[in-house]
Amino acid sequence: MTTTTTTLPVLRSPLQRTIRLGLGRVRYEVRGYFRQGDSVFFTFLFPVVFLTIFSVAFSNFDFGKDAAGHAVSAARYYLPGMLAAGLLLTGTQNMAVEIAGERSDGTLKRLGGSPLPVFSYFIGKMGEVLVSALLQAALLLVVARLAFQVPLPAVASTWVTFGWVFLLGAATCAVLGVALSVLPRTGKSATAVVIPITLVLQFISGVYLQFSQLPVWLQNVAAVFPLKWLAQGMRSVFLPSGFSAIEQGGTWDLAGVALVTSIWLVVGLVLCRVTFRWIRRDS
């Protein structure tokens, strides 16, 4: 096709082009996400709403004391779980429902007919999750601090832990969301397929229910999935160090958090690579 390629300004390398288009997609996706009222409520604000309800409802409950003998408030107790749940909601739940919808309403088909690289599309989705999860975590922390006087860590190394748990968690949840998006047959059935999965995970992983009070076999089931570990990593950041005694194994086990979450990240990436298609072929 010599007649046509001569007119094209092919100056950028394919990788540069992929990344440039991917970053453009991030902007586009984030804008679309925040214009979608229902997803903003059910995935973005949901953890904030629950943190508020639990903090108020259980304000007289005894959640234990920190090293200085101060009672741990309900807000402080639930904040780590809500941060972890936020990653699951904006990452897995929102991604799976959103992409299933895009697959059935023709968005992916249109993109598949355009020269947009698949990888740019992924960068866009990952960026959407990262930006919305960051804003969500910031909002949770602000509400916890200002409305419920939750003490935040003063040590830099604790914030480093928060950083890697957050980033690893966001990436893993996003990738699993993309992988999960192939399950629903239609966009309309997507919430019905996806929400039960994420809801069960939240209940068995120590988000709403105190993890240490679950039967051991259920704790072991939850330990297969990443949410339990993300919640545990977040608890290590925001709860007094003495609380590690009631975790499985009696420690925060941050190595376990990193290991199990990383395994799911790899599993998710492989699933995306193998299952993601612009359209269901020959459907």
Add this chain to the structure above:
Amino acid sequence: MTNSDPVVHVRNLRKTYGGSTVLDGVSFDIERGETFALLGPNGAGKSTTIEILEGYRDRSDGEVSVLGVDPRHGGTDWKAHLGIVLQDTGESGNVTVREQLGQFAGYYSNPRDVDEVIAAVGLQDKATTLIRRLSGGQRRRVDVALGIVGRPQLLFLDEPTTGFDPEARRSFWELIHRLKAEGTTILLTTHYLDEAAQLSDRAGVIMGGRLIDVGTLDRIGGPEARVPVVRWRDASGAHERRTDHPGAVVAELVRAGGEPEHLEVVRPSLEDVYLALVSEHEPAPQELELSR
């Protein structure tokens, strides 16, 4: 590929789903700069054909090349030269018309000016409106705009004017004439035969997965189908005569009984030719008789 190679080359294209055959040996070429209309009833295989050419579907057998590439192996470089207007779209459209076109324009190396494209499809007043707030016909115009924003060499238009009002259809036709003048090759499917007649150079008629005729618009259906018809009315009722010499017939009528009432000399339109072709190949003619 050189300039003289056909832009689209299809030979003995077959497509089967399970046991049923959807396309059964379809062959045609589309030359550079040509507008080719693929006509046929619903379910005849038009969209299957077009989606195989676009790379969305695999074929079961046969030979296909689009811009010199087998669509099964067409990568992003190949897609950069295509414009695709799909038959049905129902995107949620949480972006404005200009945002959407700006986003897609970025995928191409030499896109058209976004505002020019918006104006070309008549949506300049809606440029900052969210796509989901547009009417069906306006959304369809966004589809067309997205199809042409990348300055494609080959444009696929699958029933592009569904939901257009007559005025929008006229301005769409003007837009297509401009694209043709710029040398764009176009593959069009439509149910509006006047549209096909207005826009295309050649047409193929597909029925039951087979191409029953293909040719230039003044040839398709054969000379027989184009014989003019003289219609008139007299005391004994309505009359109709097919003749190659309508002038002589009219002169004879005038000589015999003066000015005939409701006189018409009609050259069969593409629609007449098409309907004759389709009914000739119709497997179940009983239904047609019932409706008369």
